[in-house]
Amino acid sequence: MIEPINITTEELKDQRIIYIRFRGSYVEFRRKSKKLFNELFDFATANNLINPNKTKVLTIYDDNPFITDEKNLRTSVAMTIPTDAKVIESGKICESSISGRFAVGHFEMSGSQYGEAWQFMYQEWLFKDKAKPRDAVPFEMYITEPPKNLKDKSLTDIYIPIV
Amino acid sequence: MNDKTKNISSKQVYTRLINKTEDYIENNLKEVISLKDLARNAHLSEFHFHRIFKKYSSETVNEFVTRFKMERAAIFLCVNPKINITTISMEYGYNDSSSFSRTFKKHFGISPINYRKQQELSRKSNWFMK
Known part of the structure; x- marks a missing residue:
């Protein structure tokens, strides 16, 4: 099983994000995610929200596929935005913020290893009493751009909410 | 337009x-x-x-809020095996565990305690990324 380079903890305080929330199965989401990320980028570019050194892109897993029906299953593509940015929500784009404490698993992995990485964070780490879970949504943050194929690796952080 | x-x-x-x-x-x-x-x-x-x-x-506003809360409670029950049902009830705005359990059972067809047991037994290796 894939293991993280390391696991750290991070406290986020009102980290502003813009997002597009998708409703449907993960298969459908994967098929449409590129289009959704492009829509998000277009909005961010048009509104001067991108700071090349700071902006991070995320996938937020709002629901769990074993609990929520596919038609209601929510997955959000999101992007961090500066504290002082002015945003007028439009189209499918909404604004929100992320706060609280997270365990962050820092992974170098290929597109085919994401499932294993999530499994590691819950089964091999959280459930082994390394921390107490907090009721909030987990997400992936892309540190380097994920490659277009499933083989090449990139850096991705997995954020698990903890107390 | x-x-x-x-x-x-x-x-x-x-x-x-x-x-x-x-x-x-x-x-x-x-x-x-x-x-x-x-x-x-x-x-x-x-x-x-x-x-x-x-x-x-297709849902009423109340059904929507209840489903949202029940699904969140179900996730929290599963990732937090040690938490008791009374605490969970409070966490989701219910005054007592019996009204929470009743609502939970109505939504999932099974009590919160049995739901957790069932999930623990059948937790698949890819539970988090179907």
Whole structure:
């Protein structure tokens, strides 16, 4: 099983994000995610929200596929935005913020290893009493751009909410 | 604006309304949430909020809030095997564990305790990434 380079903890305080929330199965989401990320980028570019050194892109897993029906299953593509940015929500784009404490698993992995990485964070780490879970949504943050194929690796952080 | 453009635009207004409503519930899981609260959060009158919601959703506002809370409670039950049902009830705005358990059972067809047991037994290796 894939293991993280390391696991750290991070406290986020009102980290502003813009997002597009998708409703449907993960298969459908994967098929449409590129289009959704492009829509998000277009909005961010048009509104001067991108700071090349700071902006991070995320996938937020709002629901769990074993609990929520596919038609209601929510997955959000999101992007961090500066504290002082002015945003007028439009189209499918909404604004929100992320706060609280997270365990962050820092992974170098290929597109085919994401499932294993999530499994590691819950089964091999959280459930082994390394921390107490907090009721909030987990997400992936892309540190380097994920490659277009499933083989090449990139850096991705997995954020698990903890107390 | 032609009819098609109008429809897309009004669907997007609804999508944003639902997103903001979900974000509100997410931030207020511990509270008892009413139509009034959701309308106020969306800067709409109760009448207007209800009208937009009803036009697109197959659920009533109450069903929507309850489903949201029950699904979140179910996730939390599973990732937090040690927490007791009374604490969980409080975390989701229920005054006592029996009304929480009743609502949970109505939604999932099984009690919270049995649900957790069932999930623990059948937890698949890819539970988090179906």
